[in-house]
Amino acid sequence: MGILFVVCGIAVVLVLTLAGVSKFGRAAETAGAMREFGLPARWADRAAPVLPAAELGIAVCLLTPGVAWAGALAATLFMALVTMLVTVALLQNRHPSCNCFGQVRAAPVSWGVALRSLLLTLCAAYVLWTGPAQLDQGLLAAAGKLAATPGAAVLASLAVACLFLLQGWLSLNLVRQQGRLLLKIDNLEQRLAAAGIPEHQFAPLTGPLPGSAAPAFSAVTLAGAAVSSSTLFGNGTPSLLLFVSADCAPCQDLLADLLAWRGAHPPRDRLVIVTSGTAQANRDKLGGLIGADALLQEEREINALFGVVATPSALLLGADGSIAAPIAIGKDQIMALVQGTRARDGAGLPGRHIAYS
Known part of the structure; x- marks a missing residue:
């Protein structure tokens, strides 16, 4: 009692x-x-x-x-x-x-x-x-x-059991809430698709905003040559700044498809590849896909300047060296960015800022 x-x-x-x-x-x-x-x-x-x-x-x-x-x-x-x-x-x-x-x-x-x-x-x-x-x-x-x-041990056991029950109840409710959120997201995506709105039309912006100047930096190529952003960008030619990594398997797939597409469609921009990892690792894993002029960063300092948090990612820079579009992340978005730019250029349309998710 x-x-x-x-x-x-x-x-x-x-x-x-x-x-x-x-x-x-x-x-x-x-x-x-x-x-x-x-x-x-x-x-x-x-x-x-x-x-x-x-x-x-x-x-x-x-x-x-x-x-x-x-x-x-x-x-x-x-x-x-x-x-x-x-x-x-x-x-x-x-x-x-x-x-x-x-x-x-x-x-x-x-x-x-x-x-x-x-x-x-x-x-x-x-x-x-x-x-x-x-x-x-x-x-x-x-x-x-x-x-x-001696009843204290029983009381302590009851308290521990109650704590476990509480933890189970909280976990169950958390899983249920997560399920409800996923259902709501699916519903929103279906409604967007029914309204004819592309899935990747909008995205939160990270890094420098479109229209702003590209951050200045200096780096060393795989061949050991020192270069700076002032010599790469703003010389009258648009640039596609591509971020990859030696340990990134999706980067290899993207590079293969991107190079094949650019071979079939003569590019009007300059491809600038920024990679991370050791020079030897890049030669071993990406040697056939990137050239000696690829930029090698010591850690991820260039990624940080441009707000890149994942590889592969890409940024389109205008002829004046300004950011022309937000970051595209992943193979699908990067290819959409490249192909969309080509289609607009071919039609003589002015470039516009496109946000990809």
């Missing part, structure tokens, strides 16, 4: 504390919930600021010697009232928002909320039923006495 008494009492204290703390500073929201349950607006506006203090006061009373039994009585009556209000609302097919016991944020009530409130009411009633004698020293004293008995 001692273990059940302490568990029920501590559960009531924790729930009341959580409920009280979560309502502080949210009097307007609390008053709105009270009005939804049928309390007159005048009373709700007056009771809302007092409710958090009342919940915390009941929790403190349960822990305090001399007034613990009074706290148990108040907790039982209060939780019974909330349970009754929730049940009546549900029977009337109403679902008012409630920051009820165990909830950090207000949410529409359900039968699960009613069941939880009923269980907490029974816990408070059981603590009250034990009588003033056992509650005379307060719940903390009762918990301290229990810790000195």
Whole structure:
């Protein structure tokens, strides 16, 4: 009986504390919930600021010697009232928002909320039923006495089990939320496709904005020659700045397709390849796909200048050395960027900034 008494009492204290703390500073929201349950607006506006203090006061009373039994009585009556209000609302097919016991944020009530409130009411009633004698020293004293008995191990096991159950519940809800987000994303993609909007039309911008000047840098080619961005860009010829890596398998596929496409369609821009890794690794893995004039960065310092976070990536630079389009990431986007630029040039259309996701 001692273990059940302490568990029920501590559960009531924790729930009341959580409920009280979560309502502080949210009097307007609390008053709105009270009005939804049928309390007159005048009373709700007056009771809302007092409710958090009342919940915390009941929790403190349960822990305090001399007034613990009074706290148990108040907790039982209060939780019974909330349970009754929730049940009546549900029977009337109403679902008012409630920051009820165990909830950090207000949410529409359900039968699960009613069941939880009923269980907490029974816990408070059981603590009250034990009588003033056992509650005379307060719940903390009762918990301290229990810790000195063999029942403490049982209590600790129950606490650990509750923690595991809580972790499982949180994980399950996280997975469900992730599933809902994925469904919403799929729905949005289907609606965009139905509206004729290409999937890769929009994307968040990273790195320098289109129209801005390309960041200045210096580097060494695979052949060991020192070069600077001022000699590469802004000389009247557009440039395609391609970022790859020796350890990037998709980069090899992209380079093969890109070089084949440029061989079939004489390019009007200059291809500037920036790679990372050791010179020998690049020769071994990309030797047939990149030339000796490819730029070799010590780490990823050039990637950082242009906001490149993944390889392969590409940036289109205008004839004046300015950024002509946001970063294209991956083979499909890079090929779309290259082919789109060729199509516009062939049609005599002015270049425009295109965002790829």
